[in-house]
Amino acid sequence: MSLIEIKDLKVHYPIRSGFWNRVTDSVKAVDGITFNIEAGETYGLVGESGSGKSTTGKSVVGLEKVTSGSILYNGKDITKKENRRKLDYNRDVQMIFQDSLSSLNPRKRIEDIIAEPLRNFEHLSKDDEKLRVLQLLNIVGLDADALYKYPHQFSGGQRQRIGVARAVATNPKLIIADEPVSALDLSVQAQVLNFMKKIQREFGISYLFISHDLGVVRHMCNNIAIMNRGRLVEIGTREDIYNHPLHIYTKRLLAAIPETNVNQRAAHRASRLAVEKIYEDQQSKYYDEDGMAYPLVQVSPTHSVALPEAIAKQLASQEGEVQA
Amino acid sequence: MWKTILRRVMIMVPEVIILSILVFLLAKAMPGDPFTGSINPKADPAQIKHLMAINGLNDPWYQQYWNWVVHLFHGNLGNSYQYQEPVTRLIAGRAGNTLWLAFFSMILTYALALPMGVFAGRHEGKLPDVVIRFYTYVTYCIPFFVILVLGIWIFGYVLGWFPTTGSVSSDAQGWVQTVGSHFYHILLPGILGALFSTVNIVQYLRSEVIDAKHSDYVRTARSKGVPSKDIYRHHIFRNSLLPIAAFAGYSITGLLNGSIFTETVFSYPGMGLLFVNSISYRDYTVITALVLIFGLLNLLGTLLSDIILSIVDPRIRIE
Amino acid sequence: MAENFEQHSDISAADLARLNQEAQAEATPSTAKIIWNEFKADKPAMAALIIVVGFIVFVMIGALFINTPKMMETNIMDYFDKPFTAGFWLGADSGGRSVAKQLIVGSRNSIGIAIGLTVISSTFGIAWGLISGYFSGYIDWGMQRVYDFMMMLPMTMMIIVLVTIIPHYNSVSLTFIFSIFYWEGTSRLIRSRTLAETQKDYVAASKTSGTNHWKIIFKEIMPNISSLIIVDCTLSFAENIGVETGLSYLGFGLPNQTPSLGTMIANANDPSNITLYWWTWLPAALEIVVLCLSISYIGQVLRRAADASQRQGAAD
Secondary structure, X not given: OOOEEEEEEEEEEEEEEOOOOEEEEEEEEEEEEEEEEOOOOEEEEEOOOOOOHHHHHHHHHOOOOOOEEEEEEOOEEOOOHHHHHHHOHHHHEEEEOOOHHXXXXXXXXXXXXXXXXXXXXXXXXXXXXXXXXXXXXXXXXXXXXXXXXXXXXXXHHHHHHHXXXXXXXXXXXXXXXXXXXXXXXXXXXXHHHHHHHHHHHHHOOEEEEEEOOHHHHHHHOOEEEEXXXXXXXXXXXXXXXXXXXXXXXXXXXXXXOOOOOHHHHHHHHHHHHHHHHHHHHHHHHHEOOOOOEOOOXXXXXXXXXXXXXXXXXXXXXXXXXXXX | OHXXXXXXXXXXXXXXXXXHHHHHHXXXXXXXXXXXXXXXXXXXXXXXXXXXXXXOOOOOHHHHHHHHHHXXXXXXXXXXXXXXXXXXXXHHHHHHHXXXXXXXXXXXXXXXXXXXXXXXXXXXXXXXXXXXXXXXXXXXXXXXXXXXXXXXXXXXXXOOOOOOOOOOOOOOOHHHHHHHHHHHHHHHHHHHXXXXXXXXXXXXXXXXXXXXXXXXXXXXXXXXXXXXXXXXXXXXXXXXXXXXXHHHHHHHHHHHHHHHHHHHHOOOOOHHHHHHHHHHHOXXXXXXXXXXXXXXXXXXXXXXXXXXXXXXXXXXXXX | OHHHHHHHOOOOOOHHHHHHHHHHOOOOOOHHHHHHHHHHHOHHHHHXXXXXXXXXXXXXXXXXXXXXXXXXXXXXXXXXXXXXEOOEOOOEOOOOOEHHHHHHHHHHHHHHHHHHHHHHHHHHHHHHHHHHHHOOOHHHHHHHHHHHHHHHOOHHHHHHHHHHHOOOOOHHHHHHHHHHHOOHHHHHHHHHHHHHHHOOHHHHHHHHOOOOHHHHHHHHHHHHOHHHHHHHHHHHHHHHHHHHHHHHHHOOOOOOOOOOHHXXXXXXXXXXXXXXOHHHOHHHHHHHHHHHHHHHXXXXXXXXXXXXXXXXXXXX
């Protein structure tokens, strides 16, 4: 059994209009997505801003009111509030936020920030609690004197590590990392990511790693889902996605990864333009009449793509993927 | 646009109904009855009972309320027990005075606030700005009735520039003199009311002007060599015109609510003074009618402001 | 689970005590400290603070030494004594009662009610605004409709009607009546700030940390808008002095035998009093002017202290 099973998840925001302010339409932030997260893995959820990936993450951690569909954890549907309460769900599923400054209460000291989940879920004695907080700080590589400081006294990278420490405090099974490094300098990004990896190794935590940056995702994730306009367009292993992308949207994202090798800049630019041209020309092939992605079809045991079956097969064989 | 207004009005309906019930019950709950004092003090209790009965004051409250509402829709608010005349006529006689005073104050408010706001913003940090900010600070802090009392003392009594009581001089003859006298009487209370209600507009306009001064389009205009007088008139002032107009609704409700104080201090026969007098006489019918009217005026004032604002800022319309 | 942490960290219980001390020294300056620095840097503000606090303490203590019923007795011999005559350094009113003593007791009453009103109405307004802003949706919608309704009520009139209904009111019940009508401004202000604050991630983080709504509202969000609250309370206080005195001035506030700044100013209603016997009302009016100006000035300084970019104090 997977750690988390997301089935046909939908999150729609109503649009009210008209004289009586009735619901006349809805914004489909997340429109029927299905995937599983296994214990101990890092699952990447990738898409441009507005694709619904953050909403998905918030639904999984219980911050978002789900319109329909289910999220199973230990066989219980945690989209229902009472199930979350019964399970002490957030003890096991935690979150790291994108904006490290806004995610730490500026009026609280680091000790109180990190201890917050402990106080609600673990009820340790005062000394045990403080010890645990110190250990957590140590794990994310911060000095013990951080305990009594306030968030604004730290750099962005340090703050994000504090966010990581808070998320790890209750020793959860899954952490939703919502663009955890995209607000950081490149040099600091790697540092935070390495801490996250280290913690994963030592504590056996799974991540749902949400990002728009396929470069970072490649560094972190085993399995990846690509999200576009509220739907999944491609699911696969790192190998599938990076070496055999099938959907044009995935190809575009991949082409957008900055090339660090200066010598190949021209070639990179050419391939990016080629992908862009295909996208312009063949939109109708990859999206249905309403501009939405098709349902997913499986092309290999690990790899699915949102295309009509025939096209998917044809593309897959072009890419030279071995059919099951 | 029309939908917004219509919906606002629809929300107002239950508010008015609840207000009318509330007001009616509160007036009923006031101790004493209008008869005990008003007729012969030696009147026999049986006669008072009889009077209560024929006036329907012994019925259950909901029945009294219903009768009142039915009469209300016939334009009949009952009779004043104190003045022995229909409430509608009584109030109609006073409403004019109150509304004239309020409108006059409002016109003065704008006449004072607009130049002050622009001037202060234009000379930000310099002497005029400091003076005007001090002025807004003083008028904002000091309670209205204290301003009124000090005002009538200095300008009405000590300097003797203005009349201190009534709405028109009794020896005014012919309509020219009458109108003149009326105007003379509302001059001082009107000015004091205006001083009191300029604060918001001055502060808003000042900060608008300061913001606009540093905005790109004004800089562009300046660098193109547009004279600064024109910049203020055509670029900055015109932009903030509608939000400022929206203050009209709020300031008129403020002025109306202040009328109780204004009219008491100046013994000015308007609705506010009528209310204060009616309270002492337990004149239910007048009290209920006045509270209801002031509630409605409050609603209309805020509605006016909201409508103007919704023209300015479409985001408000969706809400 | 604890072993899990032991394994991967080399910090032990022994380090705790040392760190406690070390870290305490590095704490950031508290809000109180920042505000104090701001007052020290602004001399007029310091003067205003001293005037207000000194005056309040003076009337609170002074009033204890005055026998109010005895003071309010009519004494025909001293009918309208001028100021600076024997025993009446601010003169006497139409009942031969000392204006100075009335002023002290009246200030005590009026300021007391203003403080009470500020405490009650601000507490209510803050709670209302926080709850309304935090829970969006139906709760907010309902609370907003109540707010709209309250805004429609003609406040002064409603208070007067209520005061006449309640048979034996005193300063306490009066304060509560006022409080019913004076929380809206605060609640609106707090709500709009809470709406913005609730969108921030630390609120979401608290939710995922299992903290319940009430704790999030009052322990997480409220401290973050504390400076706004302090400023608003101060400005409300200045405004609230006008509430009771205004009503008493009209004759619907404190009863006749209880002196108030408002009832003293009401002496000015008599055309002969207002010019001939100016000392019966002018001191009270001037006192209100000075008090309100000083308190609002303090409010301005607090607002500046709350806004880091405008601070004049040396802190930071």
